[in-house]
Amino acid sequence: MxxxxxxxxxxxxxxxxxxxxxxxxxxxxxxxxxxxxxxxxxxxxxxxxxxxxxxxxxxxxxxxxxxxxxxxxxxxxxxxxxxxxxxxxxxxxxxxxxxxLAPCIIEFGNEEQKREHLPKIIKGEIRWCQGYSEPGSGSDLASLSTKAEDKGENFLVNGQKVWTSYADKADWIFALVRTGPKEPKHNGISFLLIDMATKGVSTKPIALISGKSPFCETFFDNVEVPKKNLVGAENSGWTIAKKLLQHERNFISNFGLTGGETGSGADVVNIAKKYLGEDNGKIAHPAHRDSITEHKMKEHAFGLTLQRAGDEGGKASATSSMFKYYGTEHNKNRYELMIA
CATH class of the missing domain: 1.10.540 (Butyryl-Coa Dehydrogenase, subunit A; domain 1)
Known part of the structure; x- marks a missing residue:
């Protein structure tokens, strides 16, 4: 202490x-x-x-x-x-x-990959995006069809990803590709790191009704990727994919439990004090005070649960999905309180 x-x-x-x-x-x-x-x-x-x-x-x-x-x-x-x-x-x-990505490179990557990519990630020198979903494989991710053919020193990648957040601004993409077409679908997937500047990689923004969108389609047309960019063993990408999704879900579930004064990390109590006052107006109404108090109690309990789960460690499981769901619902409640 x-x-x-x-x-x-x-x-x-x-x-x-x-x-x-x-x-x-x-x-x-x-x-x-x-x-x-x-x-x-x-x-x-x-x-x-x-x-x-x-x-x-x-x-x-x-x-x-x-x-x-x-x-x-x-x-x-x-x-x-x-x-x-x-x-x-x-x-x-x-x-x-x-x-x-970084936790997965730590767990599954080789020493060369750790020294090549981690320092640049940590210092913000390279921006990454995630290449998972495809037009025909969303909820059934393992049915993906983007293929990577063995061409000696390289893989030749062809296919398409969709809903790739900020792909048009990213420098590299970590992607799931099919390297074992004759294997059971979960067993024929590999995890590749691909430089977005490589010849044959292109992106197309997906327009939303708002006129703005972080999402893109990402296309691979005869893209040559060095085999040194394969994380883990060939055809073992599904294990890495599940682990990465666990990190993603844990991040989403934490989103809003820490952060600055505004945005997703905003503290409801401080926002209420700033815009409603500490003693007068809406904040004086018992119902509003009760709602904020209940929200903070749940937030504290959730934070303790996340900490306990982290201390216990363990393999990827349904727990991370539960955390993601609860974290999303908790942040939804946060926004509802802010506009109440």
Missing amino acids: ENLELFKKEVREWLEENCPPSIRTPLVPEEEVWGGRNAEYVNPESKLWLDRMGEKGWTAPQLPKEYGGGGLNRDETKVLHQELFRIKARPALNSFGIWM
Whole structure:
């Protein structure tokens, strides 16, 4: 406990010295930081914040230091997040690479892949997207048909992915491909890392009714991918896919339990105080107070459950799906309270 208090003091001092003033203000969508080769920073201090956090490894605090991560344990990571929340610091980096891919590279990747990709992910130098769903395989993901043929030193990839978030802005894609067409569908899938700048890769935005969309179709037309980009053994991609989905669902279930003053991480109590006042108006109504109190109690209980599940570890299971469902419902309730 004494060491944890000392760490807390060190974190607080570092943040006071290194977190720029504008980063402690409510985040607006156009100033979100996703990094990448062609990253644009509306707020110059966002780049400064990313560089400083990336250098400390605190964009990925629990990843090993030897690959650029923070090397923190669970308790230290919790302290870091609490201190970031205390000063209302914006996230230094939004990253599918950190949230989903990096843990899988740590578990299934070889040493070359870890040293090649993890430091760039942690510092926000490369932006990743996820290539899972296809026009004919959504809920039945294992029926995917994008194929990767063995061509000696390379795989030749042909096929299409759909609903690929931010594919038009991503530098690399982690994708499920079929390498064993004669194998049972779950056994013939491999997990490939593909540079989006490779000849034959193209994207097409999917227009939504709002006129804006993060989603794209992604096409692979005779794309040559080096075999060194195969994560894990050939035809063992389904195991990695399930593990990655577990990380994705755990991230979604956590979404909103931490964060800045606005957006999905906004604290309902602070929002209520800011817009409704502490004693007058709607906030004085017992029903509103009860609703907010109930929401906070459930949030705290859910946070403790997530922490306990993390401490227990374990293999990919239905638990992560349950967390995703409950986390989504919890955040839905958050927004309903905000507009009540």
